[in-house]
Amino acid sequence: MTETTLTSLGWTPFFARQLTGDETGTPARVTAVHRASVTVLGPQGIATLLPPEQAGNYAVGDWVLHDGTVVIRLLDRQTEVSRRAAGHVALRQLIAANVDTLAIVTSCNADFNVARLERYLAMAGAAGCLPLIVLTKADEATDADDYVARAQKLSPLASVIALDARNPDAAKRLYPWCKDGQTLALVGSSGVGKTTLQNLLTGIADTTQGMREDDAKGRHTTTSRALRPTLAGGWLIDTPGMRELRLTDAAEGIDTVFGDLSELAQQCKFNDCAHEREPGCAIQAAITDGTIDADRLARWQKLLREDEYNSETVAEARARYKKLGKMYRGAQDARRNKRGDDL
Structure with a gap:
């Protein structure tokens, strides 16, 4: 790759549409994420930038706008x-x-x-x-x-x-x-x-x-x-090898992989069918005639339960940390105001 252009970096109309007429930042793509900074690559070359938030909120492959020193804005992700x-x-x-x-x-x-x-x-x-x-x-x-x-x-x-x-x-x-x-x-x-x-x-x-x-x-x-x-x-x-892969917010992805089971579930007699011993269960009927493997049903149900649990706990943790952040900022403001009153 002899010349680095936005197109050669993977820039598409999806990202171009996010720019406004008065944007002053330069587009670049994140090539590495560090503890407190990110490395980016653009037509102007490589730069190390300070983000306005935690570097952990950025991912390799992200597109950002920057001024050469700091990240101005993180663009929406396509994937x-x-x-x-x-x-x-x-x-x-x-x-x-x-x-x-x-x-x-x-x-x-x-x-x-x-x-x-x-x-x-x-x-x-x-x-x-x-x-x-x-x-x-x-x-x-x-x-x-x-x-x-x-x-x-x-x-x-x-x-x-x-x-x-x-x-x-x-x-x-x-x-x-x-x-x-x-x-x-x-x-x-x-x-x-x-x-x-x-x-x-x-x-x-x-x-x-x-x-x-x-x-x-x-x-x-x-x-x-x-x-x-x-x-x-x-x-x-x-990416580093993963010893464990716990899904979260992956219901749509699970439905894609197990589309055959999702479609069969719509044919069950009862809307809340657990696909065990209920009468009129289309999935159990498919298992009986050999169309579906019982182990596949068990893996599908396990992933659905795990994703539901992980998604809920992650959402709860995010809300908790957001609340703690507000309390921390409020305490800081109170201390600053007190110091001002003392002066």
Whole structure:
């Protein structure tokens, strides 16, 4: 990529429509988020900016307007990849923004997990991204086509590719999703080949580590997110391996992945059907005739319960922190006013 323009960075009419006639800021895209600042890239080059709010409110891939020193305004996101943050604190964690395609990377071995793939597909659906399933280590599998067939059954919207991540020619099969200013984000467990794919797609050599032979689980290599140019003319966001993926505000994404069950549920005799032993349950009838797998129903119900709980707790935490922030600012104002009276 010889010249950096707004178009080459992924600027589209969606963002241009957000500008007003009297805007004074310069558009740029966030390439990295730090503790108290963000790094951006625009036609004028790279800059480190101070945001007017917590840097954690920004995501790699965001578009901002700036004056060369501070962020003036964060533009609305076209897509937003997020999850409930790890740990006991109920907060939403931003993963990436303005991603065109979410590449879910797993391996043709013990790392292949249907329930986990469905979670990532639901994340893609909730974010508004196109889903792409990338199956690595296809060269080591006895029957890679079987893994492909199982992955394709999970979503009619997802494209599926099986490859050897170490093969430069195989990595070029991902070019259609990361060219002409398009942004591709890689997600998945540690050690499945995300960093290797990143190296081949960007020409940047990062440290990679192998898999543990006993359980096919890898060691973390990527520790932070960054927006990098690809050799195909687009952009790539690699993400650290996720030990747990807890969905929040993902009802629409879950409905996309389990569309067949959602449609069947509309045919049940009772509107509040729990799909267990109720008479006239269309889903149980489909399980009986072999159309639907009972395990798939259980995974759907589990994700719905989890998303409802996480979404409620995150919303409650957000309201609580907002209330605490108002109280803190009020106490600060009171102390300032008292000092003024004392003078």
